[in-house]
Amino acid sequence: IFLTFKQYQGLAGRSTNKVLQLYAAHGQRQKLQRSSVVTQLHGAIKKRLKQDMKSLHSFALELSKDFQRQSKICLYQVLTAVQGIQLQNEAMQMFQIKAFDLEQSLQEVTERYEKEKQKRRALHNSLVELRGNIRVHCRIRPLLPFDTAAEHSISQDRQRNFSETVIYATDDETVLIKCSRPGHASINKTFQFERVYNALESQDTVFADVAPLLTSLLDGYNVCIMAYGQTGSGKTYTMLGPELQENFANSIEDESELGIIPRAAQEVFRLISEKPPGSYWVEVSVVEVYNNEIFDLLAKDSCGKVFGIKRDVVTTREGKSDVPLLTYE
Incomplete structure (x- = not known):
């Protein structure tokens, strides 16, 4: 039994050595394979790097050319803009000079206008005064339908005189009136006014x-x-x-x-x-004068409706007549 055990132990030792030898041989082959793969990979990477460097160099050249081209365009645009700004500055200076001249001219025209306005005002009001501060105009009314209707209410012997025109505008300043009474001769009277309007005006x-x-x-x-x-x-x-x-x-x-x-x-x-x-500023008041009493026609009652309210007339310290509490709108 002991001898048999030793024999098996020797066989196991030889098997272990073989296994170790086989493992060592396999490791060397793996190293050789890895070395070959690394060499191939290195060559591929080197080749790819060369291609990428070549492409990158071409791209850099194109980029440099495009940059030079864009730089020229930008430089041209900058020069054009600078020239435009210079022209605008010159034009602005011209406009400022013209604006200053226009302001001076406007000021002179305004001053002349104020002087002329004062002259116009003086001449206008002098003309108004020459025509009369108090002027009386006469307007002749034409015959109206109710005048004809009134003929039926008068006697037959007076109807002829009633329908007869008795007032005439002989010119722009003179009125002629035919004055007649039964049994008396007609008399023409004339009256002078600053202006006379006939019935057709x-x-x-x-x-x-x-x-x-x-x-x-x-x-x-x-x-x-x-x-x-x-x-x-x-x-x-x-x-x-x-x-x-x-x-x-x-x-x-x-x-x-x-x-x-x-x-x-x-x-x-x-x-x-x-x-x-x-x-x-414009304000308006409306009053009615009736029997020497003044009524404020714009005054309103508590309900907001227009209601004429009687107002008193007072005399101020300056001797002028005034109507206190008069409503203005």
Whole structure:
């Protein structure tokens, strides 16, 4: 048994040595294979690096050429921009010189305008004064339908005289009136006025003589336009226009029929629009004078409705008449 055990032990030792020898031989082959692979890999990497370096060199050359080309373009653009800026600076200097000259000219023109405006104001108001600070114009009213209707209410012997025209405008300043009474000879009387309007003259013609007063108004002068005459003589038509409804804006379709008051309001605001902004402030009050009493027609009651309120007239320290608490809009 002992001998057999030794024999097997010897066989195991020889097997181990063979295994070690075989393993050593296999390791050398692995080393040889790894060395060959590394050599091949090194060659491939070297070849690839050469190709990449060549491509990189070509790319660098192209990049350098493109950079030079872009540099030339940018340099040209910079030079062009500099020249443009220089031209703009020169033009700006010219504009500044022209602007300065224009400012000087504007100042001179403004000064001349102010002087001419003062002269114009003085001449205009001198002309108004020469024409008369108080002027009386006479307007002849044409026959109206109610005049014809009234003929039926008078006696037959007076109808002829009633229908007869008895007043004439002989010229722009003279009125001729035929005065006749039954049993007496007719007498012609003439009256002189600053201006006479015949029955055919329009609202435009009447307002044309009033419009210059509005310029005097804006020059600081007090202006009053008053219509005086008996009932039915045409005061309302001359001052406002045809018989008005409650809605004044829609009551007159033909603007040629407008009277002095609406035309004057339009003209005042037109004149103000030609002045510097903020030069004028416009306020309006409306009063009714009846039996020596004054009623404020713009005053409103507690409900906000327009309600005429009686106002008192007082005398100021300067001796002028004034209406305190008058409503302005």
